[in-house]
Amino acid sequence: DIVMTQSPDSLPVSLGERATITCKSSQSVLYSSNNENYLAWYQQKPGQPPKLLIYWASTRESGVPDRFSGSGSGTDFTLTISSLQAEDVAVYYCQQYYTTPITFGQGTRLDIK
Amino acid sequence: QVQLVQSGAELKKPGSSVKVSCKASGGTFSSYAISWVRQAPGQGLEWMGGIIPIFGPANYAQNFQGRVTITADESTSTAYMELSSLRSEDTAFYYCASTGIAAGYRYFDYWGQGTLVTVSS
Numbered sequence: 001d002i003v004m005t006q007s008p009d010s011l012p013v014s015l016g017e018r019a020t021i022t023c024k025s026s027q028s029v030l031y032s033s034n035n036e037n038y039l040a041w042y043q044q045k046p047g048q049p050p051k052l053l054i055y056w057a058s059t060r061e062s063g064v065p066d067r068f069s070g071s072g073s074g075t076d077f078t079l080t081i082s083s084l085q086a087e088d089v090a091v092y093y094c095q096q097y098y099t100t101p102i103t104f105g106q107g108t109r110l111d112i113k
Numbered sequence: 114q115v116q117l118v119q120s121g122a123e124l125k126k127p128g129s130s131v132k133v134s135c136k137a138s139g140g141t142f143s144s145y146a147i148s149w150v151r152q153a154p155g156q157g158l159e160w161m162g163g164i165i166p167i168f169g170p171a172n173y174a175q176n177f178q179g180r181v182t183i184t185a186d187e188s189t190s191t192a193y194m195e196l197s198s199l200r201s202e203d204t205a206f207y208y209c210a211s212t213g214i215a216a217g218y219r220y221f222d223y224w225g226q227g228t229l230v231t232v233s234s
Contacts, residue, residue, distance in 0.1 A: 001175070040220035042158075049208050049224035050158065061222060093158055097219050101174040102148065102160040 002026050002096050006105035012113040019081040021108045023094035028074045031098065038098035041070055041079045043090045044107075050093060054079065086112065115139040115213035117147075117225035124231045130197040133228045135209030142190040143167040144215035149183060149194040152227075153205040161207075163218055164192060172218070199232045206230075 003026040013019040029038045037057035042050035052061045054070035057077055067082040081088055089112060094105040120134040135147060148163035162173035164183045171183035182195045192209055207228045210221035 038219075042221075049210075049227055050221070051224075052220055052222045055220040055222075095158075095220065100160075100163075100172050100218055102163075102218055104158040104160070107157045 001101055002029065002098065002103050004094055004096055004103050004105040006092075006094055006108050008108060009106070010109045010111075012111055013081075013084045014113045015086065016083050017113075019084050019088070019110055021079045021092050021094075021110070023072075023077045023079070023105050025075045025077075025096055029096045029098035030074050037073055037077070038096055039070075039072070039077050040095045040097065041068075042093045042095065043088075044093065045090045053092075081110075084110075084112070115145075115211060115223040117209050117211065117223055119207075119209060119225040119228045122229040122231070124233065125199050127200055127232055127234055129199050130195060131199060131230050132193055132195040133207050133209075133230070135192045135194070135225050137190045137192070137211070140213045141215065142185075143187045145211055145213050146216075146218045147183075147185065147192040147209055147211050148218065148221065149181075149192075150208045150210055150221075151205045152208065153202070156205075161194065165217070166192075196230075199230075201232050204230065204232050 005024045039057040041054040044050040058070045069080050091107045116138045118136045143166040146165045149161040151159045161177045164171040166185040185192045209225040211223050212219040
């Protein structure tokens with residue numbers, strides 16, 4: 001199984017500041033035949049199912065604010081929120097879909113400093 | 114646009130089984146993968162397995178192999194997840210999720226509302 005490891009586990013950030021979450025996979029999730037990274041990011045707020053933010057490592061889902069961006073390739077990925085808003089307080093997960101079993105990172109709790 | 118609507122909360126005794134349904138609308142049900150994801154209280158997300166109805170047999174995560182059965186009824190566009198030999202550690206929200214397109218197992222842009230299964234004597 002591909003193990004996904006996020007850091008940090010908890011991240012306090014001031015409003016308006018940048019938030020950066022990293023995700024590392026135990027093996028590459030870059031598929032050479034199409035040069036796509038099979039990596040997604042989700043946001044989950046209490047009492048709600050996860051919400052897709054980013055897929056193919058850097059493609060923003062429709063309707064997601066452009067302050068959210070994804071980057072990285074191979075085994076190392078980053079989710080960046082350029083200017084933290086109060087509504088961004090949530091738990092964030094990365095997920096690989098390169099192969100089954102699909103696996104998620106352990107989650108990063110983002111809150112206001 | 115795909116919508117996934119799950120069955121309601123369940124209270125089960127240890128050792129029993131639970132069957133959760135996920136009714137899909139929109140898209141072509143038989144051709145897209147439906148996955149089941151578990152989330153214990155205060156914990157992370159865990160993929161249990163999935164099914165692509167047009168291809169038949171489900172694909173299971175090793176942690177659940179032998180205890181979970183995922184099926185799909187194309188006539189009603191409904192997927193099912195049955196978990197047997199329940200124990201207290203199975204208390205969790207169970208979500209169905211899909212990408213709604215015929216592309217195998219991918220990211221999940223559509224989620225059910227979640228079904229809370231509580232296992233308690």
